[in-house]
Amino acid sequence: MAVGVRPRSELAVAAGLQVGMRGGITVNSRMQTSDPDIYAAGDCVEIPHLVSGKRTVFPLGSLANREGRVAADNIAGMVSELKGAVGSFIVKAFDLAVGCVGLPLATAQAEGFAADISWSSPMDRAHFFPDRGLLNIGLVFDRKSRKVLGLQGAGPANDALSVRIDAAAAAITAGAIIDDIGIIEMAYAPPFNSAIDPVNAAAYIADNLCLGLMRQINxxxxxxxxxxxxxxxxxxxxxxxxxxxxxxxxxxxxxxxxxxxxxxxxxxxxxxxxxxxxxxxxxxxxxxxxxxxxxxxxxxxxxxxxxxxxxxxxxxxxxxxxxx
Ligand SMILES: Cc1cc2nc3c(=O)[nH]c(=O)nc-3n(C[C@H](O)[C@H](O)[C@H](O)COP(=O)(O)OP(=O)(O)OC[C@H]3O[C@@H](n4cnc5c(N)ncnc54)[C@H](O)[C@@H]3O)c2cc1C
Known part of the structure; x- marks a missing residue:
């Protein structure tokens, strides 16, 4: 097992390009480095985290491709931008899917948010459906602003968790508050979902926590x-x-x-x-x-x-x- 990723930015450093706090090459939204004639993309760059606002390294193939496209567009004379990312990822660990988007609770607290988390354990499809599986969803939010900071979860190794991560990713990218998450219209039919989607339910719980209707133990x-x-x-x-x-x-x-x-x-x-x-x-x-x-x-x-x-x-x- 390997843990952690460090950008290989020695070449950029040797060339006199600016690198950030995490050792990634500093780029603007057009993927230009501190030398505007040199572009960088992928695991070696730092881009803004759209929730924390801080630059960080996102070692993800999804973003490496997007960054490469933005860099290529600009090199070819088009104007194309990537303003940042929310870091959506999902992994399959044996029979379990584990995923996250945005900030986990501890990171959100360390970043100074009045962060809390709404935990829930819903079924991934209708409760009467035979091959339903269990999801665990944690929605991280700011108690003061009600802004949604992240969503993390675990579930069966099918598409159920991915759907919820993706819905939250779109909403968080757009700056959603709890109320916005509560009204996302998630598609429903018993083989795919419950009538109240787990993402909506997570927002209802967060709302109950903010209102003081629900008091939970750490x-x-x-x-x-x-x-x-x-x-x-x-x-x-x-x-x-x-x-x-x-x-x-x-x-x-x-x-x-x-x-x-x-x-x-x-x-x-x-x-x-x-x-x-x-x-x-x-x-x-x-x-x-x-x-x-x-x-x-x-x-x-x-x-x-x-x-x-x-x-x-x-x-x-x-x-x-x-x-x-
Ligand atoms: C095991 C594994 C699983 C992953 N799974 C996922 C996933 O499911 N989802 C996801 O989003 N991301 C995943 N990633 C991350 C993803 O692969 C990377 O974020 C992505 O490949 C980064 O793209 P890149 O172009 O920056 O770097 P790379 O894909 O690493 O490409 C860099 C290339 O540069 C070459 N190179 C290095 N040094 C030199 C040199 N001196 N001269 C010439 N060429 C050189 C390398 O050989 C390599 O081909 C995974 C990574 C690993 C390791």
Missing amino acids: LADFNGWMADPSSHPDWLVIDVRHAIEAEPYMAKYGGQWLSLPYDQIRARYGELPVDKQLVIFCNAGSRSFEVQVFLAQCGIKNTVVVPGGFNLLHRMGVGWLPVE
Whole structure:
């Protein structure tokens, strides 16, 4: 396995051309270097990231081709520009597709955005369709401006994730805010999609987070606590899945894991302790959110949901999940 890419810009440096912070050759939007008679394109150049605004190296064949076309157009006397990129990529890792566009959460935070992420674990096609697969989508957004900063995800090694990355790429390139993502008209038929597309749903969740309707636990905090329950004795998981699904967790985590199935919440919410931080858990995160809203209407506001639920944690391979 190899990790990381460094531009081979020694020749350009030796020729006196300007290179950037990452060692890539500096080019303008017409792919001209600091010597306007010399053009550069591909893995060796730095171009602006359209989200961060900073110049960076995008070692991607898709962009190398586009840059080559822009350079060729200009060399041939046409005016052609590439203003920057959002870095869409997708890889197949065995039976998994993994992709990203824009900035991941940590990078967005490091860049100074008020960045947050909406996690979801939707199906890649209609829930009743036989060969459906599980997607995990993380939409990164700025809480203050509502600007969409990135989308990352994992899913089956088919076209399902690619479609969502591409839709987000077009929107992010156009400077979309959450609301724009929520109204992208994604094509729907059960063999291809759900009636509410995962990209739209990710935007709805982001909207709920911005509005304060949804309060979520930081996944790193949650996983840290599950690995060391004594670190937060005042936290209690409310598992709103079917009782049979909660059984192995109750057996393993005893006093910190309570089974209260979704269809019993209205009758039994009075049993919930008021002196605990209630961490609501389900398979995908959506039932947890509905329970959170209901409890808030009942005056119980000491709740957070586990975003993406079991399906996300399972795909992340967290070690504390009981074997199922
Ligand atoms: C294993 C792998 C898988 C990839 N998969 C994808 C993918 O799925 N999607 C994607 O978008 N990108 C992918 N990439 C990245 C993509 O291949 C590169 O971004 C793209 O090829 C860069 O194009 P380039 O023209 O800048 O450089 P290159 O394609 O590397 O071309 C540079 C050429 O210059 C030649 N050369 C080097 N030195 C000299 C010299 N001194 N004199 C003459 N010739 C020289 C080299 O032999 C080479 O042919 C992948 C890369 C790798 C390594």
